[in-house]
Amino acid sequence: MKFYPPKISSKFFCIINRDEPILAALILSYIDQSDGYIPTFEFPYVSSEDFENEPAEMRDEHQLSRSRARKFNVKVGNALGRLGGCEYLIIAGLTDKQLSYLKFRNNYNSIYIDNENDVNTLLNGIVPKVGALHCKETKVLEYLHYALRKNLYISIDNNANDISESAEDSSGLVVIECNNKVSSVFGILYAHSIDTDVELITTKGLSSYDIKELIEKWKNDEPNGYNNLSASIFPYIEHIQFEGREFVTFFTDGVPYSLILKNIVPISHVHLRINPDFFIFNSIHFESYSETYSAVVFSPKEFENEETEFVIDKLLKNNLLVKPLVDNEATYFNLDNHIQHYPFSLLHLCSHGGEVEGTRITEKFIDSTGDEHIVEYDEVFSFGLNPNRDSHPVATKILPRKFDGLTWGSKEFKGTSFPNYVFSEMFQALGEKKNQKSSREVNVPGSCHIKCVDSVYQAMFNYLAAMHSPVIFNNTCWSWSDVADSFLGVGARGYIGTLWNIDNSIATKSAEVFYDNIFENTVLSSLNKALEIPKSTKDDNIYIFWGLHFTSIRAGVSAEASSLVVFSKIMDSLEMWKTKLEETKIPEHKKTISGIIDWLSRVLARNFKKEVMKYLYKN
Numbered sequence: 370m371k372f373y374p375p376k377i378s379s380k381f382f383c384i385i386n387r388d389e390p391i392l393a394a395l396i397l398s399y400i401d402q403s404d405g406y407i408p409t410f411e412f413p414y415v416s417s418e419d420f421e422n423e424p425a426e427m428r429d430e431h432q433l434s435r436s437r438a439r440k441f442n443v444k445v446g447n448a449l450g451r452l453g454g455c456e457y458l459i460i461a462g463l464t465d466k467q468l469s470y471l472k473f474r475n476n477y478n479s480i481y482i483d484n485e486n487d488v489n490t491l492l493n494g495i496v497p498k499v500g501a502l503h504c505k506e507t508k509v510l511e512y513l514h515y516a517l518r519k520n521l522y523i524s525i526d527n528n529a530n531d532i533s534e535s536a537e538d539s540s541g542l543v544v545i546e547c548n549n550k551v552s553s554v555f556g557i558l559y560a561h562s563i564d565t566d567v568e569l570i571t572t573k574g575l576s577s578y579d580i581k582e583l584i585e586k587w588k589n590d591e592p593n594g595y596n597n598l599s600a601s602i603f604p605y606i607e608h609i610q611f612e613g614r615e616f617v618t619f620f621t622d623g624v625p626y627s628l629i630l631k632n633i634v635p636i637s638h639v640h641l642r643i644n645p646d647f648f649i650f651n652s653i654h655f656e657s658y659s660e661t662y663s664a665v666v667f668s669p670k671e672f673e674n675e676e677t678e679f680v681i682d683k684l685l686k687n688n689l690l691v692k693p694l695v696d697n698e699a700t701y702f703n704l705d706n707h708i709q710h711y712p713f714s715l716l717h718l719c720s721h722g723g724e725v726e727g728t729r730i731t732e733k734f735i736d737s738t739g740d741e742h743i744v745e746y747d748e749v750f751s752f753g754l755n756p757n758r759d760s761h762p763v764a765t766k767i768l769p770r771k772f773d774g775l776t777w778g779s780k781e782f783k784g785t786s787f788p789n790y791v792f793s794e795m796f797q798a799l800g801e802k803k804n805q806k807s808s809r810e811v812n813v814p815g816s817c818h819i820k821c822v823d824s825v826y827q828a829m830f831n832y833l834a835a836m837h838s839p840v841i842f843n844n845t846c847w848s849w850s851d852v853a854d855s856f857l858g859v860g861a862r863g864y865i866g867t868l869w870n871i872d873n874s875i876a877t878k879s880a881e882v883f884y885d886n887i888f889e890n891t892v893l894s895s896l897n898k899a900l901e902i903p904k905s906t907k908d909d910n911i912y913i914f915w916g917l918h919f920t921s922i923r924a925g926v927s928a929e930a931s932s933l934v935v936f937s938k939i940m941d942s943l944e945m946w947k948t949k950l951e952e953t954k955i956p957e958h959k960k961t962i963s964g965i966i967d968w969l970s971r972v973l974a975r976n977f978k979k980e981v982m983k984y985l986y987k988n
Contacts, residue, residue, distance in 0.1 A: 372616075372891055372919035374656045375562040376405035382455035384445060384471070385551050386462035387411035391506060392485055393554045394513045396461055398502070398523040399492040406562035406653055408452065410445050410646040411551040412467050413437055416789065419469040430790030438470040446473045447836075448650055451658075457495070485525065498522045503529040510553060511569060517561040540615040541565035541918060544606065546572050546622055552641045556620035559649055563919075570605050577623025578815075581850060584628075588869045602629045616893060616918040620645065625849065625868055625913045635897040637914045643857045651838035652862040652917045660923055661837055661938060662931035663690040664715040665707050669699035669822040672873050676844070676880040677719050683884045688925030689715070690932050692976075701753025701824040705762060706968050708828075712835040712938040715842070715922055717880070721820040722845025722852070723870060725749055725827075727813040729770070731806045734798040736791050743806075744795060745771040747813045751825045757971065760964065764829045767799060768815060817851035819843070828855035835942045838862040840892055840922060844880055846870040849913050863892050863916035875908045892920045936973070936980040943969045 381400045385393045393409070401407060415438045417431035449455065458477035460468070462484070468474075480491055502521040504512045508531065509523060515534045516523050545556035547569050560567045583601060587594030602624060611617055616635045619626045627636035639645050664684050668677040677695060684691045692711065694703050699720070708716065727749035735741050747768045755761050769777040772795075776782060798804075818825040833839065833856065840863035841856050849866035856864050865883075867876075879899040886895040896914050903909050925931035943966065950962045973981055 371889075371921065374653045374917075374919045376657075377452060377650070377653055378402065378405040378407050379452050379454075380456045381407050381459060382449055382452070382457070382477075383407060383409040383459045383461065384412055384463070385409065385459075386464070386467065387413055387551050388549075389462035390549060390551050390554050391509050392462050392482070392488070393551045394509045394557075395485055395488045395523055395525075396459060396482065396492065397554065397558055398513060398516045398521065399488060399498070400457075400459070400496050401517050401520075401558075401561070402496050403517070403520065403561070406649070407558060408448065408455075408650055409551075409555065409558060410441075410448070410650075411555075412463055413441060415464075415466045415470065418466045430788070430793040432793060438467065442470045442472055444647060445471075448647065448654075449473070449477075451654055489524075493522075502532075504532070505529055510547065510557070513554070513557050514561060514567045517557070539565040542568065542609075542611070542614050542617045543620065544568045544570060544609065544617065544626070545620040546570055546575075546624075546641060548622065548641055550641070552645045553620070555645050555649060556639070559917075568609050572605050572622070572624070575601065575605070575622070575624055577850065580624055581815075584868060599629055602626065606630075618918060623850070627913055628868060628910050631910055632897065632900050635893045635918065637893050637916050637918055639917070640854075640857055640915060643854055647860065648857065648862065649917070651860055652920055655838040655862055656919060656921065659837060661712040661714045661834070661839075661935060662688065662923070662925040663692065663711075663713045663935045664717065665692045665694060665711060665713045666717045666719075667694045667699055667704055667819075668696075668719040669820060670696045671721055671820065672719075672877075674877060675719050675873065676877045676884075677717075679881050680717050680719075680884055684715070685928070687888050688928050688931055690925070690928065690935050697822060699822050701751065701821045701826055702755055702762065704819070704821060704826055705753060705830065708834070709830050709832040710835055710942065710965055710969060711972065712837050712935055712942070714834075714837070714839050716834075716839055718819055718841070718843045718845055718848075719876075719880075720845050722818060722843070722867075723847035724812055724814065725816045725818040725825050726810060727816065728808050729811040730808045732799060732801070732804050733806060734795060734801075734804060736794050740791075742773050742791070742795065743771075744769065744799065746799065747811060747816070748800075749813055749816055749818075749825075749827060751818075751827055753821070753824055753826075755964075757967065758964065760960075764827050765800075766816070766827050766829060767796070768813065815851065817847055819845055819852065828852040830855065830859060833859040833861060835938060836860075837938075840916070840920065841865065842880070842883070843867075844871075844876050853915065857915055861915075863914070863920045865892070865896060865912055865914050867911050868913055869908075869911060871908050871911055872906070875903045875906060875911075878902045879912070887922050888924045890921075891918065892916060892922065893918050932977070933980060936977045936984075939969055939973060939977070940984070943973075 416434040458479045461482040499520045501524045502516045503524050503526040505527045506525050543560035547553050583598040587598050614634045618637045620639045620641055622641050666681050681691050727747050729747055731745045733743050749766045752763045818827055838860050841861050842865045849868050853864050853866045879902040883895045883899040886898050946966050953959050
């Protein structure tokens with residue numbers, strides 16, 4: 370079964386403070402025309418204004434905040450560029466600090482909305498509306514979907530009567546955890562764009578970390594393990610009718626609803642904390658444009674029987690250009706560079722995964738005011754050998770466990786009044802051997818990896834698929850979190866992972882069914898068919914899909930055409946990095962970019978000789 374994405378409206382483009390969901394809802398009720406998805410993005414919190422010519426060595430408590438805001442500016446600018454611009458750029462609820470990072474806003478017809486009072490003044494009449502929906506402020510999000518369907522703008526009136534809204538029995542359903550952020554509004558807007566029903570739920574602090582711990586206890590045969598897991602999730606959704614739907618999509622803070630509902634219908638998820646705005650935009654845009662017709666298949670051949678050759682053969686028969694990183698080619702260096710800089714539509718991973726060994730370290734550090742602190746943390750180290758240069762990638766992941774005796778992230782920890790600069794200084798200071806009081810080897814809780822032939826890969830990367838938005842099938846163990854967060858955070862439009870330690874034969878057969886169906890069905894539908902394999906086994910309902918119901922993988926026209934598409938995209942990427950190299954002043958950045966250019970050039974020389982010769986002949 371195939372579904373099709375909504376179109377993206379190009380009249381409006383919205384950037385809204387992530388802490389202003391009511392303002393976002395009011396704006397969207399005024400500008401919606403029911404002609405597609407309005408691209409809307411949430412600006413994260415920032416603690417400092419941007420400024421020019423930041424010293425390369427500058428490190429302060431605002432560093433992470435500035436970095437996050439600058440990345441947002443680049444990403445949202447790229448999204449706007451992909452649309453070819455817009456008629457109205459709406460910037461709402463942003464502080465002066467946030468505004469300082471938006472470098473492109475003066476290039477467009479920008480409408481600045483500071484508060485709810487500005488909405489009617491500045492937006493009334495731009496889009497014809499049937500009338501007003503008067504409602505209490507506490508009901509705005511609840512009634513937004515109704516207002517969008519009826520072409521009404523919302524007017525806040527705290528004396529207004531409640532209305533009764535009935536579902537319209539659409540084929541699909543979008544369920545949204547209300548989190549008092551603009552990301553909840555994205556779910557409502559998306560549901561409206563695909564003309565489907567909405568259910569809003571309040572989960573009262575339900576945490577993906579708690580859920581993962583409950584899954585571990587269940588799989589370790591703790592008494593009443595599954596009942597405890599189900600009891601923590603099911604009460605929030607037991608009132609909803611799921612049977613008979615063609616699909617259900619949950620906007621969630623990391624809860625695997627498909628597991629508890631036992632996949633009674635095809636179920637997908639969107640992560641509310643990991644760039645849901647870009648996730649929706651990329652899923653719609655890349656479904657219709659910029660297909661690469663290529664795949665990367667990774668396997669260090671850890672298993673006697675696995676799906677790798679079957680997957681490669683199936684993809685080749687459908688005219689995808691396949692880059693196999695198999696056996697001795699399944700190195701850390703190869704995987705890292707292909708994930709970041711090779712244009713692909715699909716990545717299949719077959720290896721060992723799950724938690725990895727590391728070091729539990731207790732270390733002291735002294736902050737800038739002279740106060741001494743004791744930190745307990747886990748450190749996971751991995752590296753890859755660069756066969757081309759005497760410069761080898763190293764990744765060190767630090768997972769804090771305790772700070773001055775308080776469990777990291779606990780209520781007691783959150784209740785302290787440590788200033789932000791203390792933690793910024795902490796992360797910069799950790800790793801000094803002379804300050805370490807003790808260390809011991811541990812199996813690191815919450816860690817996750819992909820095993821390579823030469824090391825473990827922790828998915829600590831900054832780019833994905835040469836700026837494209839691929840689908841990832843991570844058929845390793847415990848692959849639904851941590852590694853998944855990395856792929857989703859950098860731009861994947863679909864991710865399939867496992868919720869626990871999967872049996873190899875189940876993983877192999879499930880993957881084969883998935884790829885038998887992927888070119889005639891959506892990713893969600895293909896996975897739903899694959900989920901028949903583990904039924905009545907310990908791995909029943911083990912897979913989870915982060916994605917939208919229409920996401921699909923398209924077959925190529927011919928092998929030659931697919932090769933030409935990938936070649937052209939590598940050439941585009943190469944030119945982009947050469948331009949960045951000329952513009953970059955920081956020596957460390959120049960070195961990194963030079964390495965990327967060198968790698969891309971070697972890929973062209975090794976794998977695209979015919980295309981390179983034709984290009985040189987024409988030019």
